[in-house]
Amino acid sequence: KQEVTQIPAALSVPEGENLVLNCSFTDSAIYNLQWFRQDPGKGLTSLLLIQSSQREQTSGRLNASLDKSSGRSTLYIAASQPGDSATYLCAPADGTSGSRLTFGEGTQLTVNP
Amino acid sequence: NAGVMQNPRHLVRRRGQEARLRCSPMKGHSHVYWYRQLPEEGLKFMVYLQKENIIDESGMPKERFSAEFPKEGPSILRIQQVVRGDSAAYFCASSRQGNNSPLHFGNGTRLTVT
Numbered sequence: 299k300q301e302v303t304q305i306p307a308a309l310s311v312p313e314g315e316n317l318v319l320n321c322s323f324t325d326s327a328i329y330n331l332q333w334f335r336q337d338p339g340k341g342l343t344s345l346l347l348i349q350s351s352q353r354e355q356t357s358g359r360l361n362a363s364l365d366k367s368s369g370r371s372t373l374y375i376a377a378s379q380p381g382d383s384a385t386y387l388c389a390p391a392d393g394t395s396g397s398r399l400t401f402g403e404g405t406q407l408t409v410n411p
Numbered sequence: 412n413a414g415v416m417q418n419p420r421h422l423v424r425r426r427g428q429e430a431r432l433r434c435s436p437m438k439g440h441s442h443v444y445w446y447r448q449l450p451e452e453g454l455k456f457m458v459y460l461q462k463e464n465i466i467d468e469s470g471m472p473k474e475r476f477s478a479e480f481p482k483e484g485p486s487i488l489r490i491q492q493v494v495r496g497d498s499a500a501y502f503c504a505s506s507r508q509g510n511n512s513p514l515h516f517g518n519g520t521r522l523t524v525t
Contacts, residue, residue: 330511341516401454
């Protein structure tokens with residue numbers, strides 16, 4: 299059974315800092331891994347999807363890496379902004395054709411102006 | 412491009428009633444997923460459906476819960492004889508393909524059982 303751990307659970311930083319969110323998972327037999335953000339009372343917004351054969355994926359100020367064999371992924375956020383404040387969730391995909399995501403508890407990020 | 416649409420946003424039911432939650436996937440998406448987020452817990456997979464087929468229901472409770480995705484119309488998650496422990500946020504997601512496609516989530520339906 300897949301288990302996902304995200305560290306830290308909460309993070310508060312001043313605007314402009316670069317930061318790293320960590321994710322570890324127990325079962326390395328995954329199809330891909332997605333990073334999401336969740337704003338209070340809202341659904342999830344997909345940020346990045348890394349295929350199991352990839353090491354890294356970038357979108358704007360976000361960069362996600364994947365080390366499948368060791369069961370780790372990191373999300374790097376450059377030049378953080380107050381609008382980045384949200385809960386960040388990582389979710390490796392397994393199950394039928396990679397259809398089942400297992401979520402961690404998330405990292406609650408606050409970027410202070 | 413409309414995203415994944417879920418309704419209602421909030422639903423209140425008394426114990427023993429039925430709850431029906433609806434989800435319309437993004438345009439062009441034929442794969443639908445339901446997830447549940449219990450208070451103070453992470454999201455948990457419930458079921459994966461394609462049109463008229465249940466592909467993976469390994470996360471569905473054995474009793475009272477059912478899901479469908481008919482040829483026409485939205486996907487429905489149905490909870491019969493609700494209990495207080497069913498109170499949660501229920502999220503629907505859709506994808507264009509089932510394999511290695513990003514999932515796009517709706518804003519959820521918050522079910523409260525009184």
